[in-house]
Amino acid sequence: MTKTIGFYGTGNMGRAMIQGLIQxxxxxxxxxxxxxxxxxxxxxxxxxxxxxxADGPENLAEKSDTIxxxxxxxxxxxxxxxLSQNLTTSQVLISVAAGVNISTIEQALTSQHKVxxxxxxxxxxxxxxxxxxxxxxxxxxxxxKEVLEIFNSFGKAQLVSENLxxxxxxxSGSAPAYVYMFIEALADGAVLExxxxxxxxxxxxxxxxxxAKMVLETKKHPGELKDMVTxxxxxxxxxxxxxxxxxxxxxxxxxxxxxxxxxxxxx
Ligand SMILES: NC(=O)C1=CN([C@@H]2O[C@H](COP(=O)(O)OP(=O)(O)OC[C@H]3O[C@@H](n4cnc5c(N)ncnc54)[C@H](O)[C@@H]3O)[C@@H](O)[C@H]2O)C=CC1
Ligand SMILES: O=C(O)[C@@H]1CCC=N1
Numbered sequence: 001m002t003k004t005i006g007f008y009g010t011g012n013m014g015r016a017m018i019q020g021l022i023q024x025x026x027x028x029x030x031x032x033x034x035x036x037x038x039x040x041x042x043x044x045x046x047x048x049x050x051x052x053x054a055d056g057p058e059n060l061a062e063k064s065d066t067i068x069x070x071x072x073x074x075x076x077x078x079x080x081x082x083l084s085q086n087l088t089t090s091q092v093l094i095s096v097a098a099g100v101n102i103s104t105i106e107q108a109l110t111s112q113h114k115v116x117x118x119x120x121x122x123x124x125x126x127x128x129x130x131x132x133x134x135x136x137x138x139x140x141x142x143x144x145k146e147v148l149e150i151f152n153s154f155g156k157a158q159l160v161s162e163n164l165x166x167x168x169x170x171x172s173g174s175a176p177a178y179v180y181m182f183i184e185a186l187a188d189g190a191v192l193e194x195x196x197x198x199x200x201x202x203x204x205x206x207x208x209x210x211x212a213k214m215v216l217e218t219k220k221h222p223g224e225l226k227d228m229v230t231x232x233x234x235x236x237x238x239x240x241x242x243x244x245x246x247x248x249x250x251x252x253x254x255x256x257x258x259x260x261x262x263x264x265x266x267x
Contacts, residue, residue, distance in 0.1 A: 005150070006033040006054065006064030008079060010041050013096055014070035016125035020154025022049055023127055035060040061086035066094065066150070073097040073266055080108035089113055092143050094150075096120050098169060099266020102136050102162055114138045116147050119165050119173045120155075129155030130172040134162040169263040170256035178255055183208055 005027055007014050014036070022029050029050035035057050036042050042053050054060035061067065061083045069076055076097045080087075087093065087109065094116045095105055105115050116139060120131040131151040135144055144159065151157035160168065186207070187200035195203070214225050230236040243249075 002031055003027075003065045004031045004033055004063060006035070006060040006067045008035050008057070008060065008067070008069045009071035009075075010034050010036045010045055011070065012122060013120065013124075014068070015045065016122045016129070017068065017070065017096075017120060017154065018045065018049065018051060020124040020127055020129060021150070022051075024153035026150065026153040033060050033064055057083060058086045061091075064091065066092045066146070069093070069095045069097065071097065073100050076100050077104060077108040080105065084108075084110045087113060089138070092116060092139065092147060094118055094147060098173065099263045101267045102134065104267070106136065112138050114140075114143060116144075117162060117165065118147075118151060119168045120151065121172050121174075122176050124154040127154050129157075131155065131157040132160045132165060132168040132172070133157060134160055134165060166260040166263045167256075170258075170260040173263075174259040175256070178252070179208065 005021070007018060010018065014034075018032055018034070021027050021032065030052055032049075032051040033054045034042060034045060034051050035054040045051055046053050054063065057079070067087075069079065071079060076095060077100070089111050092114045093105070093109075096118050098119070100117070102115050102117050105117070106113070109115075115136040117134045118131055120129050123129050124131075129151070133144075133147060133151060135147070139147075148157050148159065183201065183204045186204035187195075187197065190200035190203060191197055211225070214220070215222055218225070226240075230240060
């Protein structure tokens, strides 16, 4: 029998996962059910991606084998309470909501449901997401594998203990935003030096992509890779000194900590 996956909430993160799943071919678009309170977003996704709209929230709960909740954190507990009569203990319920603990989700439900808390990120849209997963005790090993397969289909995924999710928000969940800021700033620098803007974005983004690949594929320490670029008395060390003088590293470390702290506060 074909398995179905349902999404509550098809905003930025919901859409990124849906598009990533379709591109990966793990699910056919027609086997992806969606429900969002904002009808125009549903119509757009049905038209553009060929996913199936649910006939209301209860209908999605009843028709899906696996469910992903991609609504805002404050919406999730009430939505779960409303659906408690429609959800079954054989379904795997996945939440990507920042700051919503597994125990909060369990409390909103009435029975012993299978719950997975995930922190994904938006590069899922292009098959390069990074996700961390934490499961409750009702999730079997084979179900754990199935959920890993879903999140690995649009990037990389790892099981973590739930207490690491706060760190994950800082280093990958929220981090695409700071990487885009870095790319924008790199490009602004090139624009200052006379490069046309579109060309500057391509140079900046490809450099970030290539540098990330170097870390992942060579397995060398980032410091060693930095030193490979930094010739004695050359251009790079001049730039590195400016970044050190202006607190680049501590700004990034503080940013990661601020996102993590915010995630803790939400819970
Ligand atoms: N945007 C991101 O980069 C990431 C977001 N998240 C989490 O994903 C969740 C969604 O975030 P975004 O997609 O950014 O927000 P968003 O605001 O873009 O999307 C949320 C969607 O939920 C819909 N919605 C509201 N109430 C609903 C209900 N009762 N039933 C069904 N749909 C409903 C809204 O109409 C909206 O389309 C949040 O919990 C957030 O913490 C997690 C990791 C990364
Ligand atoms: O900003 C937020 O709250 C969400 C969670 C991680 C990324 N975006």
